[in-house]
Amino acid sequence: MTRVLMIPTARPTFAVDVAAERAAAARKLVEDLGGEVLGPTALVMNDDDVAAAQHFLDEDYDVILHVCASFCDAGPAQQLYANVTSPVVAWAFHEPGPVGDRLWLNSMCGANLIAHALVRDGKDVRLVYGDPGEAGVREALEGLLAGRYPSKAALPGMQGPVADNDVAAAALTTLGNQAIGAIGEAPTGFTPSQYDGDLLERLFGLDVITLDLEAMFDDIEQTPDDERAHELDAAMEWQPSLASSGADNLKAFAAVTTSLRDWQEKTGVAALAVRCWPEFPTKLHVCVCSSMSRLADEGIATQCERDVYGAVTMLLMQALGSGPTYLVDTVDLDAERNIVRFWHCGAAATKLAADPQDATQALHCNRRIGVAGNFALKTGPVVAARLTEDPGTGGLRLLIASGESIPAPNRFQGNTADVLMGADATSFVHSLVSGGFPHHTVLAWTDVRPGLRAVARHLSLPVIEF
Numbered sequence: 001m002t003r004v005l006m007i008p009t010a011r012p013t014f015a016v017d018v019a020a021e022r023a024a025a026a027r028k029l030v031e032d033l034g035g036e037v038l039g040p041t042a043l044v045m046n047d048d049d050v051a052a053a054q055h056f057l058d059e060d061y062d063v064i065l066h067v068c069a070s071f072c073d074a075g076p077a078q079q080l081y082a083n084v085t086s087p088v089v090a091w092a093f094h095e096p097g098p099v100g101d102r103l104w105l106n107s108m109c110g111a112n113l114i115a116h117a118l119v120r121d122g123k124d125v126r127l128v129y130g131d132p133g134e135a136g137v138r139e140a141l142e143g144l145l146a147g148r149y150p151s152k153a154a155l156p157g158m159q160g161p162v163a164d165n166d167v168a169a170a171a172l173t174t175l176g177n178q179a180i181g182a183i184g185e186a187p188t189g190f191t192p193s194q195y196d197g198d199l200l201e202r203l204f205g206l207d208v209i210t211l212d213l214e215a216m217f218d219d220i221e222q223t224p225d226d227e228r229a230h231e232l233d234a235a236m237e238w239q240p241s242l243a244s245s246g247a248d249n250l251k252a253f254a255a256v257t258t259s260l261r262d263w264q265e266k267t268g269v270a271a272l273a274v275r276c277w278p279e280f281p282t283k284l285h286v287c288v289c290s291s292m293s294r295l296a297d298e299g300i301a302t303q304c305e306r307d308v309y310g311a312v313t314m315l316l317m318q319a320l321g322s323g324p325t326y327l328v329d330t331v332d333l334d335a336e337r338n339i340v341r342f343w344h345c346g347a348a349a350t351k352l353a354a355d356p357q358d359a360t361q362a363l364h365c366n367r368r369i370g371v372a373g374n375f376a377l378k379t380g381p382v383v384a385a386r387l388t389e390d391p392g393t394g395g396l397r398l399l400i401a402s403g404e405s406i407p408a409p410n411r412f413q414g415n416t417a418d419v420l421m422g423a424d425a426t427s428f429v430h431s432l433v434s435g436g437f438p439h440h441t442v443l444a445w446t447d448v449r450p451g452l453r454a455v456a457r458h459l460s461l462p463v464i465e466f
Contacts, residue, residue, distance in 0.1 A: 002145045003060070004035040007053055008067035009076050010043040013366045015097075015104035019043060019069035022093050022105070025132040026067050033138070035063070035145050043069055050076045057083070063144055065128075066114065068092045071106035073189025074117035087124040087149055090114055090433060093131050095332050095412070102365035102413045103343070109329045112432050112439040117191040119436025120391055126150040127433040129333060129426075152434040153427055159400075159465040161450050168454035171319040176205030180311045181267055183260075184213035184275025187305055192388065192438035193273075195308040203396065203459055204316075208308060209267050213275055216259060217284060223255035231258045238294060239350060241360045247370020249286050256284070257291040264300055271301035271311035276347075277367075287364040289346040289372035296324060296349035303327050304347055305440070309396075313387045313442045320451035322444035324349045326377065328384075329439050330432060331412065338425045340403070342384065342443055345414040346372025352415075352445070354378050354407070365413035376410035377417040383449055384419075384441040390462055391436055398456045399437055400449055401428055401466040417443060423466035435464065 008023035010016060020043055030037050038061070040053045057080055066077060066088055081088055090111040097104040108129065115125040126149050130137040140150055186193035200206045232254040236242055242250060264272055272295065276288045292302035301314040310327045317325050326348045332341035345366070350359035354376040362374040382405045390397040401423065408418040421428060431437070449465075456463045 001034060001036045002062045004030055004037050004063045004065055004145070005056055005061040006030065006037050006039045006065045006067060007056070007080060008040070008043050008069040009072040009110070010045050010070040011072050012045055014070035014106060016043065016070070018096055018104055022131070023067050023069040026091060029132045029138065030065070030141060033141055033145055044076055050079055053080060057081070064088050066090050068107045068110040068114065069105070071110040072114070073187065074114045074191055075189030077114045078117050078121065081118060081123060084123065087126055088118060089126045089128060089144060089150065091128040099409050099411055100413065103331060106329070106331055108333065108429070109331050109439050112330060112437070113190065113192070115433040116436050116438050117189070120191060120389060125433055125436070126152060127430050129429065150430070153431060155431060155435050155464045156466060158453055158463040160453065162457060163450035163454040165454060165458060167320070167451050168458040171316060171451060171455055172204060172458070174319040175315055178270040178315055179207040179209050179268065180271045180273060180308055180315070181209050181211065181264060181269035182273045182306055182308055183211045183216050184306050187275060187277070190305055192309065192440055193305050193307050199396065200312060204312065206312060209269055211263065213279055216263070217279070219263070220255045220259045220284065223258050227258050228254040235294060238297070239359060239361045241362070242371060245362050245370055247363060249370050252284060252286040253290060253371045256286055256288055257294055260291055260295060264295070271303065271315055273303040273306045273308050273311045275306040276304040281364070281367045281369055285369060287367055287369055287372050289364060290361050290370070292347040293349055293373050296347070297351055301325065302347060304344065307440055309387050309438070310440050310442060313385055316387070316455065317385060317442060317444045317448050317452070320448040322446045322448045324351050325442050325444045326352055326415065327440050328417070328443055330429065330441065333425055333429045335426045338421050340419050340421055340425050340428065341411055341416055342419060342441070343412050343414055343416045346374060348373055348377060348415040352378050373415055374410065374413050375415060376408065377405060377415050377443070378445060379405045379407050380445055381447060382417065382419055383444045383447060385444070385452055386438055386441045388438050395461070397462040397464060398452060399441065399464050400452055401441070402449065405445070421466070428466045431466070
């Protein structure tokens with residue numbers, strides 16, 4: 001009998017009851033298929049749970065199956081599998097909630113984030129995607145129990161024309177005159193939010209100016225009442241839906257916006273990478289999403305989760321003429337329609353709304369406090385790109401994908417784009433995991449791919465393009 005270690009992780013800010021049901025169904029399916037399943041039966045959601053599960057790793061298994069019952073950062077997986085040499089198979093589920101509701105699980109994004117950390121640590125990660133009742137999932141698990149791991153396709157290289165070198169040189173000159181503001185540290189377990197400042201200076205001439213989160217909080221709390229009132233009046237003109245958002249913290253939202261803008265103007269940074277949680281909602285009782293959206297509408301590239309490499313990607317795309325861009329998670333796959341859904345929780349520039357006149361501001365989808373955008377992203381051709389670590393080399397590589405953002409209701413609270421992919425959507429999603437790419441990519445609605453290829457060639461960066 002095949003011995004299977006199954007560890008289900010989750011986070012309490014998601015639909016824990018649904019996550020537990022999916023995890024139990026996953027375990028039962030593997031047992032019904034003849035696997036001997038070991039590991040915790042309850043969801044692993046905190047440090048004590050991880051410590052309690054650690055002893056299971058003292059034994060040998062034929063298969064390690066990490067069930068992403070809901071989103072979870074990479075910390076538990078890194079700790080649990082630190083000494084594992086066999087492949088780790090991440091199992092991610094479809095989103096169960098109705099159209100327009102929040103992401104109940106965000107399971108795919110969790111698998112993506114975990115895989116980035118593990119691949120960077122030298123591990124081999126594969127993906128099973130789908131719910132326990134799906135035929136394709138059953139077939140994948142039958143193969144796994146028979147010793148056949150999900151495929152790890154070769155990553156595709158550069159796919160199209162390359163702009164002239166002077167285009168690359170001009171973009172790099174622009175970046176060399178810019179700086180990124182990084183506020184706070186990388187969130188725990190978010191390896192894509194870590195960065196090498198020396199590498200960025202060497203490749204792009206970019207400086208990263210840092211600010212301690214507590215210093216930002218002190219500035220926010222000291223914002224005078226008249227400045228809060230002035231900013232709130234201006235924000236109400238910017239998006240009148242703030243008045244009906246249900247938020248009881250609009251003065252705090254105004255103070256956050258004012259402080260971020262003031263620091264940006266003082267430092268002259270072109271991008272703001274902000275540790276947006278957990279401290280903003282837990283300590284200040286405010287979500288920073290709409291403040292970042294407002295600044296993005298003013299021409300400042302903004303990134304949540306203090307994602308500095310995401311900031312570099314945005315600045316590069318904008319230097320190539322992309323216009324406004326948005327940092328997104330990959331959260332859902334509709335394989336039959338070849339659609340990938342890109343999403344984040346409400347920091348998109350309202351200029352990027354499918355209908356900019358109806359770029360609703362509302363309560364945050366998970367935290368249920370103000371303020372975050374809740375509107376679908378604009379339609380049309382899109383490019384997704386990401387500069388990220390090149391495992392084993394100490395350098396960077398460039399991920400590029402493209403497709404068509406199609407008309408659709410806002411699938412998940414926040415900002416969603418339904419993208420009909422130009423390449424095979426299933427291969428793209430599996431490659432994100434097995435290739436160890438970040439959970440964040442950057443969407444642009446202008447085709448800057450020739451310029452991106454030119455910059456990559458100029459800097460000798462590997463290109464992976466779908």
